[in-house]
Amino acid sequence: MFDIANIRSQFPILSETVYGKPLVYLDNGATTQKPQCVLDVVNDIYMHKNANIHRGVHHLSNVCTDLFEQARKTVARHINALSDAEIIFTRGTTEAINLLAFSFGETYCRPDDEIVITTMEHHANIVPWQMLCERKKMKLRVAKISDKGELDTDHLYSLLNERTRLVCVAHVSNVMGTVNPVKQIIGKAHAMGIPVLVDAAQSMPHKNIDVQDLDCDFMAFSGHKMYAPNGSGALYGKAKWLNEMVPYHGGGEMIEKVTFEKTTYNQLPFKFEAGTPDYISAIGLGRAIEFMEEIGMDNIERHEHELVKYAIERLGAIKDLRFIGEAADHSSAVSFLVGNIHPYDTGMILDKMGVAVRTGHHCAQPLMDRMGITGTVRASFAIYNTKEEIDKLVEAVERVRMMMM
Amino acid sequence: MTINEIQDEIAEEFSDYSDWMDKYSYLIEIGNDMPPYPEEHRVQQNVIEGCQSTVWINASLNDDKTLHFDADADAIIVKGIVGLLIRVLSEHTPDEILNADLYFIDKIGLKENLTPTRSNGLLAMIKQMKLYAMAFSVKG
Numbered sequence: 001m002f003d004i005a006n007i008r009s010q011f012p013i014l015s016e017t018v019y020g021k022p023l024v025y026l027d028n029g030a031t032t033q034k035p036q037c038v039l040d041v042v043n044d045i046y047m048h049k050n051a052n053i054h055r056g057v058h059h060l061s062n063v064c065t066d067l068f069e070q071a072r073k074t075v076a077r078h079i080n081a082l083s084d085a086e087i088i089f090t091r092g093t094t095e096a097i098n099l100l101a102f103s104f105g106e107t108y109c110r111p112d113d114e115i116v117i118t119t120m121e122h123h124a125n126i127v128p129w130q131m132l133c134e135r136k137k138m139k140l141r142v143a144k145i146s147d148k149g150e151l152d153t154d155h156l157y158s159l160l161n162e163r164t165r166l167v168c169v170a171h172v173s174n175v176m177g178t179v180n181p182v183k184q185i186i187g188k189a190h191a192m193g194i195p196v197l198v199d200a201a202q203s204m205p206h207k208n209i210d211v212q213d214l215d216c217d218f219m220a221f222s223g224h225k226m227y228a229p230n231g232s233g234a235l236y237g238k239a240k241w242l243n244e245m246v247p248y249h250g251g252g253e254m255i256e257k258v259t260f261e262k263t264t265y266n267q268l269p270f271k272f273e274a275g276t277p278d279y280i281s282a283i284g285l286g287r288a289i290e291f292m293e294e295i296g297m298d299n300i301e302r303h304e305h306e307l308v309k310y311a312i313e314r315l316g317a318i319k320d321l322r323f324i325g326e327a328a329d330h331s332s333a334v335s336f337l338v339g340n341i342h343p344y345d346t347g348m349i350l351d352k353m354g355v356a357v358r359t360g361h362h363c364a365q366p367l368m369d370r371m372g373i374t375g376t377v378r379a380s381f382a383i384y385n386t387k388e389e390i391d392k393l394v395e396a397v398e399r400v401r402m403m404m405m
Numbered sequence: 406m407t408i409n410e411i412q413d414e415i416a417e418e419f420s421d422y423s424d425w426m427d428k429y430s431y432l433i434e435i436g437n438d439m440p441p442y443p444e445e446h447r448v449q450q451n452v453i454e455g456c457q458s459t460v461w462i463n464a465s466l467n468d469d470k471t472l473h474f475d476a477d478a479d480a481i482i483v484k485g486i487v488g489l490l491i492r493v494l495s496e497h498t499p500d501e502i503l504n505a506d507l508y509f510i511d512k513i514g515l516k517e518n519l520t521p522t523r524s525n526g527l528l529a530m531i532k533q534m535k536l537y538a539m540a541f542s543v544k545g
Binding site: 341342344348349352359360399403 | 430
């Protein structure tokens, strides 16, 4: 049973007003709000349990270490990883991809090798690979997309060759909501012996993810986009890769034995978690996942699918409005422009009406160039959004159109 | 009119609008009424590029040693804001521009556009106009 009123009541911030109007929060692709149960966990640790993990002999250190490792198990179970040692906690997707770009690059990449990405990637799945390519004198190959914002998989496959070291693809486009056929891409890449990274920042909050079923080699995601505290996230990697890869950061916790002559590294996953991790946010991430599972991932997906369908239908009826990204398989974000109104103008006026959306290039400038625009207005949804909120968005966009055209 | 007289006049005009929607409507009107930006000045060195909106500002010296500003922006509300700055600062001497205290921004409630993420809007525009004034004051 999907009880939206009950769900909303668990998010304290949703009862805030902005400029005297009820908050309509449609910027969930940037970050989601946090339910009381997650806030409670974080608060409880600071009030009653806090101590650094994996080090102390004392009681509280053991309590926190247990909670942290339980959170790792929760993440592993949630995405059906073979082992919780395959979950490396990071500050989010960006750090996860940077970690991979360094460690994978140092271990497996040589000059003239190639990395394949797509035109619709977030800068976090572009720039780390560009940096690797510069460092190693490699080539970045970019798969094309259609005018509707769908990936040209044939073009992607045509880029794969014996020099391709890794394919890096977004599961869901942060701008357009396009869902990419990652399972099919992974199958094709694997047939040529090429591993695949899935950027799941925009899919993990909305879908059931099974890394064994997808058979992806790596997956990166952010906790703060899925009801968890900031500074949480993870890189999933198959153990065979993670065992071979050199570490990213050096420091405490990631070592087995340090001498001035030579240092040997700790086992997985600690080899990749130098220094004190943000264990409290990671524990919060574990709680957020339980929160989502209590509602049911299928229920979440069904509710959000209805919202997107309704948003497309209602927004689509607005005169002069056009969508950026009209993929058949569409997840929880909708991008649009109204006539020749600049997205910043639209966003400023929506803001004053209490509707929070994101405007601009959404950290995807190459995608903007491809679509021949400088930015979009993006509404992105979460489990607590309602059709009434979409009505308010539509009303506000209508008002913008009246004011500006 | 002096810079401060113009600022007071703008503050007076905006005091008619209590609602932000009305203020935005007025800014849109100002933006739409701005003279066309000279195309020869639509060059990269005149761009104040922000995350959200692109702004062009060009300065030239009048015969009477005052400065003339032209500006354009791709977002109309931003264009209205730069239009206000031009109304306040254009056709004044570099010294007057450099010494101007732009209190009208606070008075009309534009200050919230000065938050760091939007600094490329208002703050960067003001900085660029004062830099032009400084450059021409050294030349003069």
